[in-house]
Amino acid sequence: MSRTKAILSSRDFSRGNLIYLLGVEGLERREIFEEASRIKEEEVGNKVYFRGLIEFSNICAKDCYYCGIRRSNGKLKRYYLTHEEVVNAARYAWKEGYGSLVIQSGERSDKWFTDHITALLTDIHKHTQGEMGITLSLGEQTEETLLRWKEAGAHRYLLRIEASSRELYEKLHPGSAAHSYDQRLEALKRIKSCGYQTGTGVMIGLPYQDTSHLADDLLFFRELDIDMAGMGPYIEHAQTPLAGYTGPMLPLKERLGLSLRMVALLRIMMKDVNIAATTAMQAIDPIGREKALKAGANVIMPNLTPVAYREGYLLYEDKPCIDEEAEDCKSCLEGRIHLAGGTIGYGEHGTPKHFLKRTKQEGK
Ligand code: SAH
Numbered sequence: 282m283s284r285t286k287a288i289l290s291s292r293d294f295s296r297g298n299l300i301y302l303l304g305v306e307g308l309e310r311r312e313i314f315e316e317a318s319r320i321k322e323e324e325v326g327n328k329v330y331f332r333g334l335i336e337f338s339n340i341c342a343k344d345c346y347y348c349g350i351r352r353s354n355g356k357l358k359r360y361y362l363t364h365e366e367v368v369n370a371a372r373y374a375w376k377e378g379y380g381s382l383v384i385q386s387g388e389r390s391d392k393w394f395t396d397h398i399t400a401l402l403t404d405i406h407k408h409t410q411g412e413m414g415i416t417l418s419l420g421e422q423t424e425e426t427l428l429r430w431k432e433a434g435a436h437r438y439l440l441r442i443e444a445s446s447r448e449l450y451e452k453l454h455p456g457s458a459a460h461s462y463d464q465r466l467e468a469l470k471r472i473k474s475c476g477y478q479t480g481t482g483v484m485i486g487l488p489y490q491d492t493s494h495l496a497d498d499l500l501f502f503r504e505l506d507i508d509m510a511g512m513g514p515y516i517e518h519a520q521t522p523l524a525g526y527t528g529p530m531l532p533l534k535e536r537l538g539l540s541l542r543m544v545a546l547l548r549i550m551m552k553d554v555n556i557a558a559t560t561a562m563q564a565i566d567p568i569g570r571e572k573a574l575k576a577g578a579n580v581i582m583p584n585l586t587p588v589a590y591r592e593g594y595l596l597y598e599d600k601p602c603i604d605e606e607a608e609d610c611k612s613c614l615e616g617r618i619h620l621a622g623g624t625i626g627y628g629e630h631g632t633p634k635h636f637l638k639r640t641k642q643e644g645k
Contacts, residue, residue, distance in 0.1 A: 285309035289316050294503075294550050299496035302546060303539070310542075317545035317577040324552045325579050329623040330631030331614070332383045332416060332557075333374035333607075336586040336594040337362055337398075341387025343420070344455050345443075347484070349518035349595045350387050356520055360593045361386075362586070364401065370585040371405040371413060373607055378627035381414030383439070383582055388420025395426045402433035414630035416480075421468035427475040436630070437478040439511060440469050444483055445501035446494050453487065453523070469505070478636045480509030480555070485543055486536025487515045488526040495539070499546055508554055508636040509580070510547055513561035514540045516597035537565040541576045548577025553634035555580050563601045571621040580631065581618070583610045 282290075285305055288298045289312065302313060321327075338361035339350040350357060362370075367384070374382055384401070398419065405413060416437035417430060427438070444450045447462045454460035473479040483498045502510060514536035517524040531539065544556055558578040562569030570581060584602055586594060591603040602610060618625055637643070 303492040317548040328626040330626045331379040333585040334582040337386040346523040375409035383416040385418035438472040439480040441482040482511040484515040485540045508633040511557040513559035545576040555633040574621040
């Protein structure tokens, strides 16, 4: 028996074993993907859930070294969607049977912003008969804000830790208090304690990162007992400081390969969580997201941001589908999911089984 097979059957996911699994090639690599596929089928089935993605605004108070919408990027035209544009996108998703939405934005926590989001949540539910599952991805927020948004009808929250290693995190962010690792970690824990279905994630193939960091990321997800994960390859954006990094970097294809392996290993380790096939995977490979579905992902986020704004939300270069209307996006995705052997969970929230078990609830 190969060492990979032995680790998978003992389910001993120690740091050393994870580092080993992140590095194997050939037959042993295939054994990982086969195990992930088996566990996916057994635990969550072949249903893929759509989360309509609304990129509400690119106005951001943060200055992360890797991100195209960072505050110091003066070349970017800043926008926020009107109330009507958001509600229309939500109604579109509802009519198409998407079941749930993600509202994502550059990060800010001022009163105008937090009140605006509360009003949007209330209005979205009013116009969709309260049927939509709503995920927020709006950065670090206070308990008061998180509870208010929950009260207004948000169900889930995604806050990527970006890099669970403090030392790596600090290399990717300015040293200011606003970018403190401890604050981000506290914010993530707060999301969970406020009762949200909680998601986090990391970028893969970053400068200074090696497989020991990625092994620690997987252990971090398990330790935090998260319900959902969104992970994807890091892709340079020319208008950011990190793009000027001249040290060794993995080629893009290898970053994708490693991202797929992370998806497979997380599916194997945490079995019943929701895992997203992220857009950055598609930026590297036209069928990157389908590969992620095969590797163990079960969530896809079709973009519903009105096309006129999409240029403004370029987190990284070559972001795909920036000129594709929501309708085209949907039929394209349907074909792709069927090709990857999946069916679509229309009209369902697609609540992670992990959350339902953890909180002993019935879900929809
Ligand atoms: N403001 C929100 C949402 C941020 S944008 C928040 O703070 O959570 C969503 C995600 O895009 C980020 O969490 C980050 O992981 C990813 N991202 C940003 N820049 C990227 C890059 N250059 N390559 C790949 N992913 C990137």
